Amino acid sequence: MYVEAVNESLKGLPEEKVRFHTCYGINEGPRIHEAGLADVVEAMLAVNAGAYSFEAANPRHEHEYHVWETAKLPAGKKLIPGVITHASNIVEHPEFIAERLLRYANIVGADSVIAGADCGFSSQASYSTEVHPTVVWAKFEAMSEGARIAGKKAKTTITSRGSRGSKAPRSRRSPPRPGRRGAGRAKSARRSRAR
Amino acid sequence: MKILTTHVGSLPRPHDLLDLMKEKLAGRQDGKYDARVRSAVAESVKKQVASGIDIVTDGEQGKPGFFLYVNERLEGFTPRPGMKRKFFPAEVQAFPEYYEQYFKQAMLGGTVAPVVPMVCTGPVKYRGHAALQQDIANLKAAAAAAKAPAVFMPAVAPSGVGANEYYKTEEEYFHAVGAALRSEYKAIVDAGFTLQVDDPFLSDIFADPDYDKKQRRAARACTSRRSMRA
Numbered sequence: 001m002y003v004e005a006v007n008e009s010l011k012g013l014p015e016e017k018v019r020f021h022t023c024y025g026i027n028e029g030p031r032i033h034e035a036g037l038a039d040v041v042e043a044m045l046a047v048n049a050g051a052y053s054f055e056a057a058n059p060r061h062e063h064e065y066h067v068w069e070t071a072k073l074p075a076g077k078k079l080i081p082g083v084i085t086h087a088s089n090i091v092e093h094p095e096f097i098a099e100r101l102l103r104y105a106n107i108v109g110a111d112s113v114i115a116g117a118d119c120g121f122s123s124q125a126s127y128s129t130e131v132h133p134t135v136v137w138a139k140f141e142a143m144s145e146g147a148r149i150a151g152k153k154a155k156t157t158i159t160s161r162g163s164r165g166s167k168a169p170r171s172r173r174s175p176p177r178p179g180r181r182g183a184g185r186a187k188s189a190r191r192s193r194a195r
Numbered sequence: 196m197k198i199l200t201t202h203v204g205s206l207p208r209p210h211d212l213l214d215l216m217k218e219k220l221a222g223r224q225d226g227k228y229d230a231r232v233r234s235a236v237a238e239s240v241k242k243q244v245a246s247g248i249d250i251v252t253d254g255e256q257g258k259p260g261f262f263l264y265v266n267e268r269l270e271g272f273t274p275r276p277g278m279k280r281k282f283f284p285a286e287v288q289a290f291p292e293y294y295e296q297y298f299k300q301a302m303l304g305g306t307v308a309p310v311v312p313m314v315c316t317g318p319v320k321y322r323g324h325a326a327l328q329q330d331i332a333n334l335k336a337a338a339a340a341a342k343a344p345a346v347f348m349p350a351v352a353p354s355g356v357g358a359n360e361y362y363k364t365e366e367e368y369f370h371a372v373g374a375a376l377r378s379e380y381k382a383i384v385d386a387g388f389t390l391q392v393d394d395p396f397l398s399d400i401f402a403d404p405d406y407d408k409k410q411r412r413a414a415r416a417c418t419s420r421r422s423m424r425a
Contacts, residue, residue: 001365001366001369002353002354002369002396002397002400003397005353005366005369005370005372005373006352006353006373006392006394008370008373008374009353009373009374009376009377009380010377010380010392011377012381013380013381013384013390014384017384017388017389017390018380018384018389018390018391018392019347019389019390019391019392020391020392020394021203021204021349021391021392021393021394022394022395022397022398023203023395023398024395024398024399024402025282025283025395025399026283026286027301028297028301029286029290029293029294029297030286030289030290030293031286032286032289033283033285033286033289033402034286034398034402035398035399035400035401035402039401040397040398040401043397043400043401044397047392047394049392053201053203053391080201082203084202086203101198105198110196110198111196113198114198114199114200114201114250115198115199115200115201116200116201116202116203117202117203118203119203120202120203120204120205120206120255121202121203121205121206121207122205122206122207122208122254122255123205123255123260124259124260124306124307124310125208125213125216125259125260125306125307126207126208126213126304126305126306126307127210127213127305127306127307128300128304128305129207129305130301133206133207136206136207137242140200140202140243140246140247140248141246141247143200143202143247143248144200144246144247144248145247147197147198147199147200147247148198150198151196151197151198154196154198
């Protein structure tokens with residue numbers, strides 16, 4: 001019912017000009033009662049958008065990149081995972097941001113990944129934002145550097161593997177988990193996208 | 196290869212802009228507000244580009260926040276200051292002392308105006324054309340001046356707007372709000388920007404303690420089937 005209403009409002013708009021963002025409302029908190037991405041992903045992908053932005057850079061949701069090993073991102077669509085968070089004033093290290101990006105690149109291909117933030121840094125106009133304004137800019141600079149590092153590592157693959165070059169080096173990939181459901185499907189999806 | 200960078204949209208506003216916004220919301224205007232929003236958008240976009248952001252936006256410099264923005268853009272809603280809404284019930288129940296302090300200080304503390312719940316009390320229509328065109332013009336000018344590689348503009352999803360007391364069913368309500376917001380979505384795309392639909396509600400459905408596992412499965416199946424038909 002709900003996604004149908006969203007799609008109705010987007011009818012006729014080119015998907016590549018639409019991106020969809022979902023998040024959880026609370027910034028810094030225990031956040032133990034939030035839905036996992038695994039619960040939300042099917043409904044999210046049902047929205048007629050060309051890219052999907054979601055929280056992935058905080059300790060409640062960072063592990064959820066594994067969801068993309070089984071969830072199928074349709075060809076041509078992109079993921080915008082949060083690689084910097086709005087829930088902490090710690091500036092993420094560019095190397096760590098690159099790691100986060102490469103986790104996604106390993107699964108869906110680097111050309112299907114855009115570096116993003118978990119949520120907005122001032123969803124209400126406020127004199128006292130949770131992340132200090134000067135820290136926001138430092139986070140952006142770190143993200144830009146992290147994306148550069150990840151892009152370079154992903155590019156290395158072009159020459160070393162002679163493939164399309166959208167993947168990170170094999171050695172950086174997450175090790176396969178025993179008994180992972182749908183791993184075969186994810187692998188074949190990767191292969192078909194690489195072609 | 197190049198991995199592009201972007202963010203979600205809202206960024207801290209300069210304090211002098213917040214002062215002017217506060218005056219405007221209190222019904223006092225001295226004509227400086229629009230010009231300050233324009234310059235704040237220009238500064239924000241320039242800084243985003245300088246910080247290495249490839250797909251930039253206006254930082255929502257002219258938007259006071261979700262609820263007030265909805266009231267500016269959509270007809271059919273009434274602010275209800277006394278209305279008690281249970282935000283994040285399971286979380287608050289689990290950590291009442293933490294959230295009592297947190298909501299006061301962090302999320303709602305320091306805002307330019309109190310966050311007042313909105314209730315749909317009449318037919319929903321879009322009325323934000325002028326405000327939206329101003330936002331678009333500000334962002335276009337700022338992006339051109341800063342030579343921004345690409346631009347997006349956020350807009351609220353049909354959900355994020357308030358409780359329904361007018362339409363007979365939630366389905367009817369969501370479709371009415373969606374139809375009204377379509378004007379905004381289309382204008383953003385027509386301006387050459389990428390539209391970002393902001394939707395905290397979707398993940399909320401799946402976190403609602405009243406929503407048991409069986410219903411969640413049904414909701415997923417329902418949304419998928421329907422979108423495939425669309």
